[in-house]
Amino acid sequence: MFDQMLSQLMALVGEDMLNLLAGLAILIVGWIIARIIKSVVYRLMKRTNLDNRLAGTVAEGEEPTKLNIEKWVSIAAFYLVMLFVLVAFFQTVQLPAVATPLNAILEQIALAAPQLLGAILILLVAWLVATLARFIIQRTMRVTKLDERLAAQAEIDEPIVSVSESLANGVFWLVFLLFLPAVLNALGMQGLVEPVTGVVDTILGAIPNIFAAAISLFVGWLIARIVRQIVVNLLAATNIDSFGDRIGVSGETQTQPLSKIIGSVVYILILIPAVITALNALGVEAISAPAISMLTAVMNGVPLFFGAAIVLLVAYFAGKLVSGLVSNLLMGIGFDKVPEVLGLRLASDKSQRTLSEVVGYIVLAAVLLLAGIEAADMLGFGFLADMLATFMAFGGQVLLALVVFAVGLYLANLTRNVILAAGGNNAGFMAGLARIAILVLVSAMALQQVGVAGEIVNIAFGVLLGAIGVAAALAFGLGSRETAGRMVENWINKLEAKE
Structure with a gap:
């Protein structure tokens, strides 16, 4: 009786038991294979040192951050193999309700795999091209010693930001940006392809303008530097620095002699038109229009500033001449004895200014005030001219x-x-x-x-x-x-x- 019942039970569950045992065997073997594949992928990725390379690429010039790509790729490979194992397991144990959605996921992965591989290949090519372009630029800049020359021109010991590294990194990411539409197209992301392509086209269209602006600015800077050096040498040869010491413009308390000050002014005046030309070459009205307007106003004001400076300089020399004549004339007619005539007793100190010298300084101040009023009118500073005129009138009333x-x-x-x-x-x-x-x-x-x-x-x-x-x-x-x-x-x- 017991044997009959056991045979009937085995007849009922025997086939399912065999399927379950086969499924467990598939699950165990598949898990072992997935672990082996995970270990192999991790070791292969570790040998390529890919994470350090990518970290160095992203954090160029800085301390790289540990990305640990090997770990994540090996885990992804493990779960992908386990997904196949689970599908085989559920199909073996006759559970199609669970196996069907997993199978659908595998089908989607199989369909996306060629696109993903194509995008990865395009990214690999982009990385190779970008790395090569950056290497060429870095080597060229290192040979030309651009950073050292710019640092010497700016009179700094060590530049805070390397121009060559910044330029090389900019080209590196620009190459990636150029490959980005192809990557999105390979992934089938058509909704992003069109706007990204528009951005890339805009950047490519602006590159010639940027190069033209950079060339214009570089040529202007080079000419301005050469002319400044010529002007400084010529003025230094004429001994104009000693004149600056006499009038108080330069000397021991000032860091720059008069020749270098004038050379810097000439340098700026030459550089301003170069900047205007560079802004025009960019063709970006929102940026160039206000900047060009401001620089044009500065350039238009340069002749007025020079005219005002000449007026003040001529007035200074004329005032010094008239001041000396007036002082000598008053000293000759005995003007210094006026305090004694008025009954005023002044301390007899040879270091003090005489009354005739004081009058001479007053004459010099009056001449400079008149010149200041004229210079303010030339520059269009009406309020300053009125203020100086009022002050001069008050000074006349006091005298x-x-x-x-x-x-x-x-x-x-x-x-x-x-x-x-x-x-x-x-x-x-x-x-x-x-x-x-x-x-x-x-x-x-x-x-x-x-x-x-x-x-x-x-x-x-x-x-x-x-x-x-x-x-x-x-x-x-x-x-x-x-x-x-x-x-x-x-x-x-x-x-x-x-x-």
Whole structure:
């Protein structure tokens, strides 16, 4: 009975059991094969050192980041083999509901494999071409010593950014960008092919303009550098640096002599048209239009700046000449003795400027102010010209006020001396009073010349004179009180006698 039941059970599950055992065998063997393939792929990838190469390519000039591509590729190979193993397993154990979607995934992978391999081959070719182009550019730049020459021109010890490396890396990624539409087309990504192709076409169309702009800028820079060196050497040969030391433009406190300053100005003036030409060659209106407008305005202003500089330079020399003539003339007529005539005692110090020298400096300042007003008008700085004109007018008022006060001081001293010479009981008091009154009067006149409000000056002058008069009256009255009392008593006695 038991044997019959066992035979019936084996008849029912025997075929399924065999399928299950076969599936388990496929799963175990497939897992072992997948592990072997994973190990082989990892070792092969490790020998190629691909991850380090790609990391060095991406992080050129920097410390490369560990990508560990071997690990991810070997894992992908393992799961791909296991996917085939699982499909075989589920088909063997008669589970089509699970095997069918996995089989569909394998079919999609099989269909995409040629496209993926084609894209990988295109990327490999792009990498080879880009690497070769970068190597050629790096070697060329290293032979020409471009970085060292640019560093010497910029007067720096070591450049922060290598121009040759930047240019080589730019070409490297440009080659990859050129191959990008082909890669997308190989992958069947038609939606991305058209916009990427448009970007690549735009870049390729701009490359000739960029090269033309770079050539224009390089030629302009080369010419500007040569001309600057010629100008500096010619000016240094004419000993213009010593002239700069005399006028204070260059010297021990300045880092650049006058010849180099002028050479730098010439360098900039030549470089500006080169920059304008380069911007025009780019053809990018959004960038070139405002920059060209600004540089054109600067170039148009250069003649005005030169004209203003010439006016100031001529005015300086003319002012120095006139200042010297005025100082010598005033010194010859004894102008330095004016303080003594006015009763002012100045400290006798040989290091101090004489009065005639001070007047000479004032004349020089006036000439430079006039030239500054004219230069400001030439440059179109109306507000600056008005400000200088106002300052000069105020300076003239101050000088006139000083003249008025000096004349008043002379007259006050003269009046005091005359009163003292006439003598009398109150000669000293009257002389001092007259001197103070004259000084107050001329002080008010001088303040009015400066431009101080006339009403304030008049009120202060009236109050001061009134106070002086009241003080004089009180002093006279209090000092003559007894005499006035006797006179009044005599007048009263005479009136009583007549009655």
